[in-house]
Amino acid sequence: MSQQNCYILGIESSCDDTAAAVINNGIILSNVVATQTIHKEYGGVVPELASRAHQQNIVPVVHQALRKANIDKKDLSAIAFTSGPGLMGSLLVGTSFSKSFAFGLGIPLIDVNHMQAHILAHFIKAEGQTAPSFPFLALTISGGHTQIVKVTNYFEMEILGETIDDAVGEAFDKSGKILGLPYPAGPHIDAHAKAGDPHRFSFTKPKVGPLEFSFSGLKTAVLYFIEREVAANPQFISENINDICASLQYTIVDYLMDKIKNAVKKTGIKTVAIGGGVSANSGIRNALKEAESTYGWTTHIPRFEYCTDNAAMIAIVGELKYKQHAFAKNTVVAKARMKL
Structure with missing residues (x-):
């Protein structure tokens, strides 16, 4: 089959977003995401509710992705899906559906590492987005991960440093909860930050190894700071x-x-690229842009739709693996924890 006629369906269900996308020759033809709003009531993702919502959403989301791409399911060349890491119940829905769908259509199945997909989203052909040249450094920042990765080629990646406790996205969300902001708090903190003085209050940066991260102490510092100030002034x-x-x-x-x-x-x-939900933050985007002129770096910042969990990034990895005939067996299983 020629590359022009190669259509890969990507399916993402690692957390609380059910997503499906169709890619052809590096170009995304559709990218559909069903976001679960129920978790806002609980101030965080409830795994049991997430997996139930995936079961309701996956068929209509895939149907819509195929319709928007203007292709029939019989046109698909392979199905790529997130096999991990993520919430086990959520992953199982996407894994089971993908295995059954691929088996029914008689086409290859491709398993994708979610964190690898955040990095390789930079290789989607999109207006205003240029792919980084190898080797490059990737900073993957999300609600569940904070890692610096050395990327030698599409499938050779080495973690140079990562968080020893909480992820950066969790630090934003938990701090936001202390401040009474809605979940997820990251975008709300970003919006308020644009109108504020970044040097008004000081928070100590955690001290760990040169390439490691730690955010648990920062969350505690914010909690104590707010408790102290609110005790003195309830309107603080x-x-x-x-x-x-x-x-x-x-x-x-x-x-x-x-x-x-x-x-x-x-x-x-x-050459530095960022990926993951927190890469939508304007502060880190601006800091990276400034680093280009200050330090002579080449930086790559993904389009907003490829920052948060999406199936387009799963589809691009699927296409890259399809070219190498790197297919999964139908016995493949989802894994909540998975190395890069």
Whole structure:
């Protein structure tokens, strides 16, 4: 089959978004995401509710992705799906559906590592997006992961450093909860930060190894700071929300940039790409852009639709693996924890 006629369906169900996308020759023909809003009531993702919602959403989402791509299911060349890491119940829905669908159509099945997909999303052909050249450094920042990865080629990746406790996205969300902001709090903190003074309040950056991250202490520091200030002035949060968010975001972004600088110094690689939900944050985007002129780096920032969990990134990995005939057996299983 020629590459022109090769259509890969990507399916993503690692957390609370059910997504499906169709790719052809690096170009995304459809990218459909069904976001679960029920978790806002609980201030975080409830795994049992997430897996039930995936069961309801997966068939209509796949149907819509095929319809938007203007192809029939019989036109598909292979099905790529997220096999991990993620919430086990959520992964099982996508895995089971993909295995059954591929088996029914008699086409290859391709398993995809979710974190690898965040990095390789940069290779989707899209207006205003250029693919990084190898080797490059990838900073993957999300609700579940914070990693610096050395990327030698599409499928040779080495973790240089990662969080020893919480992920950066969790630090944003938990801090936001302390401030009374809706879940997920990251976008709300970012919005308030734009109107605030980033140097009004100071938060200590956690001290760990040069390429490691730690965010649990920062969350605790925010909690104690707010408790202390609210005890003295019950209106403290509402009166200072913009400055609090700006100061918190400045600390987190500065901390992330410290680690990237250390990685660039260690490896000599000056091409840096970001991925994962937190890469939508304007603070880290601006800091990376500034680094291009300050340090002579080449930086790659994904389009917003490829930052949060989506199936387009699963589809591009599926296409790259399809070219190598790197197919999965029908006995493949989902894994909540998975190495890069």
